[in-house]
Amino acid sequence: MRPFGKPAAVALAALLTLTACGGANEATRAAKGPQPLRMTIWTSNEAHLKLFNEIAAEYRKTHPDIGEITFDPIPFENYTTTLTTQIAGGNAPDLAWILENSAPDFVSSGALAPLDDTLRKAEGYGFDDLTPSAVKLWQAEGKLYAYPFSTSPFGVFVNTDLLKKAGQKTPAEMIKAGTWTWEKVVAQNAAVASGTGKAGMVVRDFDYKSWDNLASVWGGWGAQAWSEDGRTCGFDSPEMVEAMTFLHRAVFTDKAFPGPGTTADFFAGDAAMTITQISRASLLQDAKFGWDLVPLPAGPKGEYSVIGQAGLGVFKKSANAAAAVDFLAFFTNPANSARLAAYFPPPRASQLTADTLAKSNPLLKPEQLQQVVIGGIEKGVVKPSHTGQAELAQTVRAALDPLWQPGADVKAVLGGVCARIQPMLGT
């Protein structure tokens, strides 16, 4: 006997057994009756999950062929990485939320099943009610590959108590006076920071790393990370240089933003203002301070709005793809969409009214909803996204790092960003 003959044979046999077991499981599952569905999501909020489970339970009443429907939360920070690792490991979910920054990758990959036919045919679905600006990111070659599940504009939450303490006007007064501009907002936040010891303006989730959140600032200067067609770098454009020079001065000279490596949580009362999506309003349920929600301040190019999106797609390779698409049609039908609107602004034109949204957003006043949500979705630009987004985002992050130093040469750093990413955009 050769030294390794026996163990090798045993190992091979074990492997074959394992593979055979896998095959057998697939086969038995198919013959077993009710099929389970699994959907990955980034929220673990109990209220969100309760609503999802209610909708799923209603669906199962009329669909005995569907077994348990599980909503599988994955932490936001590593959402896409974890999802793709599950796919690579042969454990892809049937349905998944997809964040806007990975939308181009998922939509163009061919991994998702087209939804148009099922959604159009679904009774009372009202496919044409979906606003074109909301579905744009999720389409390829005229087909819809994910439903724009949440279309959430960025707004500014303001701690009015802190502003008053620093002797500053409230945003409502400033909007009325037509002075709700970046220039004035920075001055206000600088006054809060120096006068109260609390932080001024926080761009939530940015942390001097997730730079795509800065679209909510540079949009006021008309700047873009890259051109509409995604082929030309926009970081070295005069608009971007002007916007980033302004931001750099606001951080390091005026101290209106907490600097790199400093944390301040607006929702805990540590900062005067924060730019974030309106879905965060739920964090203010028990707020101990007066607050307001207002649109982004006007920049030199006037008023603007930025939206973040999440789509809901079905994996083509799922054994239950057809059932999953059918469930998606139910999950997002007009009635359920109105219920989900409590947390996730819907893409349906008919539901984008202050009245409808007010019913499900008790924390927000009708004028806040009108100004920030409805106005925001109508004219909003979606946060920057591109195929190969993760690599691009990482490259931009590394090239932008030198900007977050007090004496940085803004123009040179931004030129450096384009030098690094232009070859990636061109391909």
Next chain:
Amino acid sequence: MTGRADVRPVTRGNATGRTGGTGSGRPLWTVRRRDNLVGYLLITPQLLGSVLFVLLPLGLVLWYSLHEWNVLAGTFEFVGTENYDRLLADANLREVLAGTAVFSAGLVVFNLALALLLAILLNQRLRGTTFFRTVFFSPVVVSLVAWTIVWQFLLQDDGGVNGLLGAAGVDGPNWLRGEGTAMSAVIVVQVLKNVGLNMVLFLAALQGVPAQLYEAAALDGAGAWTRFRRITVPLISPTILLTSIITVVGSLQVFAQIAVLTQGGPGMSTTVLVYYLYQQAFQFHHFGYGATLSVLLFAIVALLTVVQWRMRRKWVIDET
């Protein structure tokens, strides 16, 4: 060698006595073969584990490195040496390898020096040494991620470290955001986490050095430094070899600390090879290229281990 010599005569005796012949004159079921079979059966669980969880994945990594695997599209195409060509042309790789070398060198030197120093101090017959041994060893058993997250808070611009420095009148740097300071901070956090393990190994080695050697040397007029250099270091050299191999290999596998503290930044200054591999494979979905980087990592670890193992003859006692 000795086993085989012992077994041979017995095998012959049995061959004639037991089997009754198979016609060919050479029996199939000899004691030696039976012993071999029992041996193989005994090591089968371990061997199976190694094959399934070490050798097979290693082989698969090699196989993947010859492919382009698009997870989203579900395609897996043979691309030959394309990923290796990319490795040679990768503009980031030089920076990544330089960062990895700085990290490993810094970690090994700082870790071993501090571990040895602590071991010598705590090897004295003084009150309280047991307490301090526990203090320095305890980070080893703390969860790595918890340890790193605590340090992340401490190292922030307005964190505890700068608070202490501020109290002493020193304006501390923004540790995790400065190109020079981020790497030093990551090294220090990692050293403090694991120095206790090497310290314990050194302590054990120090306690194995015969006291009479020191007495003899002292009688001959050797000072403390000479005794350390001429007696301690040579006699604990096998442990120095062991700890240096463990620490070098461990340093090349650092991941969680980078992921939590710096995510490879600022710039690419703390993007070490394993983190770069993770980015390529799991964030950028270049699984084939990620596998190629794994092959490179494997080669580097193997090479460094072989070099250290060979060098032992020069400086480790009793190794000729």
